[in-house]
Amino acid sequence: QPTRPVDKDKTETELxxxxxxxxxxxxxxxxxxxxxxxxxxxxxxxxxxSVWNGLRTQPILADEVQTFKALILVHKLLQEGHPVTLxxxxxxxxxLETCGRTVGGDGAKGYGSLIRAYTSFLLAKLRFxxxxxxxxxxxxxxxxxxxxxIDDPNxxxxxxxxxxxxxxxxxxxxxLIFSHFRGANNNECRISxxxxxxxxxxxxxxxxxxxxxxxxxxxxxxMDVLLxxxxxxxxxxxxxxxxxxxxxxxxxxxxxxxxxxxxxxxPNLLDSGGDAPD
Amino acid sequence: MAQSLQHLSPxxxxxxxxxxxxxxxxxxxxxxxTSNDPWGPSGTQMNEIAQLTYNQSDxxxxxxxxxxxxxxxxxxxxxxxxxLTVLDYCLHAGSENVxxxxxxxxxxxxxxxxxxxxxxxxxxxxxxxxxxxxxxxxLLQDEERLRSERRSRGAMRDRMLGNLA
Numbered sequence: 001q002p003t004r005p006v007d008k009d010k011t012e013t014e015l016x017x018x019x020x021x022x023x024x025x026x027x028x029x030x031x032x033x034x035x036x037x038x039x040x041x042x043x044x045x046x047x048x049x050s051v052w053n054g055l056r057t058q059p060i061l062a063d064e065v066q067t068f069k070a071l072i073l074v075h076k077l078l079q080e081g082h083p084v085t086l087x088x089x090x091x092x093x094x095x096l097e098t099c100g101r102t103v104g105g106d107g108a109k110g111y112g113s114l115i116r117a118y119t120s121f122l123l124a125k126l127r128f129x130x131x132x133x134x135x136x137x138x139x140x141x142x143x144x145x146x147x148x149x150i151d152d153p154n155x156x157x158x159x160x161x162x163x164x165x166x167x168x169x170x171x172x173x174x175x176l177i178f179s180h181f182r183g184a185n186n187n188e189c190r191i192s193x194x195x196x197x198x199x200x201x202x203x204x205x206x207x208x209x210x211x212x213x214x215x216x217x218x219x220x221x222x223m224d225v226l227l228x229x230x231x232x233x234x235x236x237x238x239x240x241x242x243x244x245x246x247x248x249x250x251x252x253x254x255x256x257x258x259x260x261x262x263x264x265x266x267p268n269l270l271d272s273g274g275d276a277p278d
Numbered sequence: 279m280a281q282s283l284q285h286l287s288p289x290x291x292x293x294x295x296x297x298x299x300x301x302x303x304x305x306x307x308x309x310x311x312t313s314n315d316p317w318g319p320s321g322t323q324m325n326e327i328a329q330l331t332y333n334q335s336d337x338x339x340x341x342x343x344x345x346x347x348x349x350x351x352x353x354x355x356x357x358x359x360x361x362l363t364v365l366d367y368c369l370h371a372g373s374e375n376v377x378x379x380x381x382x383x384x385x386x387x388x389x390x391x392x393x394x395x396x397x398x399x400x401x402x403x404x405x406x407x408x409x410x411x412x413x414x415x416x417l418l419q420d421e422e423r424l425r426s427e428r429r430s431r432g433a434m435r436d437r438m439l440g441n442l443a
Contacts, residue, residue: 043385
C-alpha cells in the first residue's frame with residue numbers, strides 16, 4: 001500500500017520496540033527517533049491501531065515517568081499522525097482516563113498532577129476534533145476552512161469559542177508544567193511536553209486570527225456582536241506572548257523548534273489587509 | 279576478513295560494501311553522494327543523480343536508497359543530512375516524479391523537523407537536519423514557489439547547454 005519500500009512484518013515488530021523505548025522509565029524526553037517511527041507507521045498503513053494496542057498492552061502505567069512520556073507520544077501522534085489517528089483515538093478515551101487515575105497525589109517524582117492535566121487536555125482536544133473534523137491535529141492554517149465557517153456567522157462564532165477554550169486549557173497546562181520544574185536541571189522530560197504545546201497553541205492562534213479577521217470583514221456594521229471575542233482574543237494574545245517568552249529561555253526547546261515571537265500588542269482584527277501572522 | 283575490514287578507511291569500506299551487497303551503479307552513486315564523509319555531496323554528483331531520475335528504473339532505485347538514508351539512525355546523521363541535500367537538488371532539477379513521490383511521502387521529511395543527535399563532544403549536530411527538513415517541507419507545501427524554482431532551474435540549464443553546444 002505505501003509507495004515507500006517497506007516490510008510490514010518487520011515494521012510491526014519494530015513498532016513494539018519503538019513504543020517501549022519511547023516510553024522508557026528514564027526521566028528524559030521521549031526519544032524522537034522512536035516517536036517518529038510511530039508517526040510514520042500511521043502514514044504508511046493509514047492506521048494507528050497497532051500503536052494504541054502497544055500502548056495498552058505494555059506495562060507503562062506502573063510508572064509515572066513512563067505514563068507522562070506515553071502522553072507526550074500520544075499528543076505528538078495526534079498532531080502529526082495520519083488523520084485517521086484522530087478518529088481512532090476516540091475509541092481510546094477509556095485508556096486515557098485510566099492514565100489520569102493511575103498516580104495518586106503528586107507522585108514520588110511530581111508527575112501526578114501533570115499527568116491528570118495532560119489527560120484532561122488530550123480528552124478536550126479529542127472532543128474538539130470530534131465536533132470539528134475539518135481541522136487537522138496541528139490546526140495548520142488553511143484559508144478555506146476559515147472562509148467556510150464565516151458564511152454561517154453562528155457556526156463561526158461557536159468554532160472560535162471552542163478554539164479559544166482549547167487555547168485556555170493549553171495555557172493553564174503550560175503554567176502547571178513551569179510550576180513543576182525542579183531545580184536548575186533534569187527538567188528535560190517536562191520541557192519536552194512543551195514542544196507540542198507551543199506548536200499547537202500557535203496553530204490555534206493563527207487560525208483564530210485569520211477567522212476573526214474574516215468574520216469582521218463579513219459582519220460589517222454588526223461588529224459589536226464580535227466584541228466579546230475580540231476581548232478574549234486580546235487576553236489570549238498577552239498570555240501566549242508570555243508563554244513564548246518563557247519558552248524562549250529554555251535552551252533545549254529553542255534548539256528544537258522556532259518559538260514564535262508575538263508583537264507587544266495584539267494585531268488589529270479590523271485591518272482587513274493584514275495577513276495571518278507567520 | 280573482519281580483522282582486515284577494520285583497517286580499511288570508511289571510503290574503502292563503502293566500496294567493498296557496494297560490491298558485496300550487489301548495489302547497482304545508480305544505487306552506488308546515491309550511496310557515495312550521501313556517505314559519512316565530512317564533505318560533499320558535490321554538484322557533479324547531485325546533477326548526475328538528478329538526471330538519472332528521468333529514467334524510470336533508475337528513479338525507483340534512487341528513491342529506495344534515499345528512503346534508506348533518510349531513515350538512518352542518529353549516529354549516521356550525515357546520511358540523513360546529505361540525503362536531504364540530494365533530495366533538495368532533485369526537487370529542483372530532477373524529474374517531476376521526485377516531486378510527486380515526496381509530496382506523497384511528505385511525512386518522512388516533516389517528521390525530521392525534530393531530529394536530534396548529540397555527538398561525542400556533546401554538540402547537537404541534528405540542527406542541520408532540522409533546518410533542511412523545515413526548508414524542504416515548506417518548499418513541498420508551496421506549489422507556486424516549487425513551480426517557479428523548477429522553471430528557472432530548467433531555463434538556466436537550457437541556457438548553459440545551449441552555450442556549450
